[in-house]
Amino acid sequence: MKKIYLLATLILSQNVFADDLVQWWDVSATVLHGENYDLAPSERQTSITLETAGGWKYGDWFAFQDFINFNGNNNGVDSTTYGEISPRFSASKILGQPVSFGAVKDVSLALTFEEGEGPVNSMLYGIGVDLDVPFFSYLQLNTYRRDAISNGNNSDGWQFTPVFRIDMPVGNANIILDGFIDWVFAADNNGYDENLHINPQLKYDLGKTLFGDHKQNTLLVGIEYDYWQSKYGVAGVDQNTYSIIAKYYF
Numbered sequence: 548m549k550k551i552y553l554l555a556t557l558i559l560s561q562n563v564f565a566d567d568l569v570q571w572w573d574v575s576a577t578v579l580h581g582e583n584y585d586l587a588p589s590e591r592q593t594s595i596t597l598e599t600a601g602g603w604k605y606g607d608w609f610a611f612q613d614f615i616n617f618n619g620n621n622n623g624v625d626s627t628t629y630g631e632i633s634p635r636f637s638a639s640k641i642l643g644q645p646v647s648f649g650a651v652k653d654v655s656l657a658l659t660f661e662e663g664e665g666p667v668n669s670m671l672y673g674i675g676v677d678l679d680v681p682f683f684s685y686l687q688l689n690t691y692r693r694d695a696i697s698n699g700n701n702s703d704g705w706q707f708t709p710v711f712r713i714d715m716p717v718g719n720a721n722i723i724l725d726g727f728i729d730w731v732f733a734a735d736n737n738g739y740d741e742n743l744h745i746n747p748q749l750k751y752d753l754g755k756t757l758f759g760d761h762k763q764n765t766l767l768v769g770i771e772y773d774y775w776q777s778k779y780g781v782a783g784v785d786q787n788t789y790s791i792i793a794k795y796y797f
């Protein structure tokens with residue numbers, strides 16, 4: 548049922564919302580293929596990720612759903628899923644006036660729901676800060692309290708999550724560096740280690756190069772780097788891998 552809610556969020560049409568409620572939105576699909584994944588049924592994985600992001604009257608949102616296929620010796624496990632929904636409620640939008648100071652251009656109530664197969668369901672809640680920093684198209688710093696809500700999940704603690712994007716024009720195209728960092732810097736339970744997950748993507752705007760300005764930010768290709776120290780909170784398991792990616796915005 549939870550996956551149904553995630554997928555519904557991803558495919559909602561703009562016509563569902565009144566114009567004054569949703570300010571902008573996008574939907575994309577990404578195909579990734581990589582090797583050397585730890586704590587998985589197979590070292591090789593191919594994933595399809597559906598994503599949506601947008602701004603609305605009282606804040607913004609981001610949501611994704613991963614469909615992961617295990618390649619090679621998968622020990623009888625063919626696939627799995629994982630997804631997150633992350634709405635934020637903007638103080639500036641709710642109060643109707645800027646809440647900004649220095650490099651801070653907004654403050655938000657930040658929420659995230661994590662769900663998937665196995666004991667991974669968690670609810671995160673905290674504060675998000677949007678920064679106005681040179682060279683960054685956006686830079687958000689979110690600090691969360693983690694509450695595990697499924698049996699066997701002992702990931703309670705505190706998490707810091709920067710989210711960023713940098714656009715670098717090259718000739719008549721664009722190179723994009725974006726991604727996130729999840730740092731669980733305090734854990735409540737023995738057996739779950741503090742961990743650091745760094746996941747940037749470097750992408751080239753192939754759509755603009757091939758088809759012109761009207762296809763800008765439509766078809767992107769590149770690589771994803773994934774470093775996860777103490778993956779899933781397991782001490783001594785440090786994932787370090789690359790994936791090739793292709794991303795299309797509908």
